[in-house]
Amino acid sequence: MTQELYKQKRSLELDWEQEYNESGKYTLNMVLIDDKIKEVITQIKLEEAKVAHRVNKIEDAQAEVSIAT
Numbered sequence: 001m002t003q004e005l006y007k008q009k010r011s012l013e014l015d016w017e018q019e020y021n022e023s024g025k026y027t028l029n030m031v032l033i034d035d036k037i038k039e040v041i042t043q044i045k046l047e048e049a050k051v052a053h054r055v056n057k058i059e060d061a062q063a064e065v066s067i068a069t
Helices: 002-023 028-068
Strands: none
Touching: 002 028
């Protein structure tokens, strides 16, 4: 899931760069692309936090098993 989000972010960055190269200035469309990039970054952070939480739960469970044995 996070890989897809990173690909989406990169695609938006390329769109932004192309828009800049075509117009030579900061446009309204670039503002919209910036907003989309920020949304994707937020989604990436949420997904990475979910993964980190799962890893922590697994490590905690493993620690409890090793203590019990």
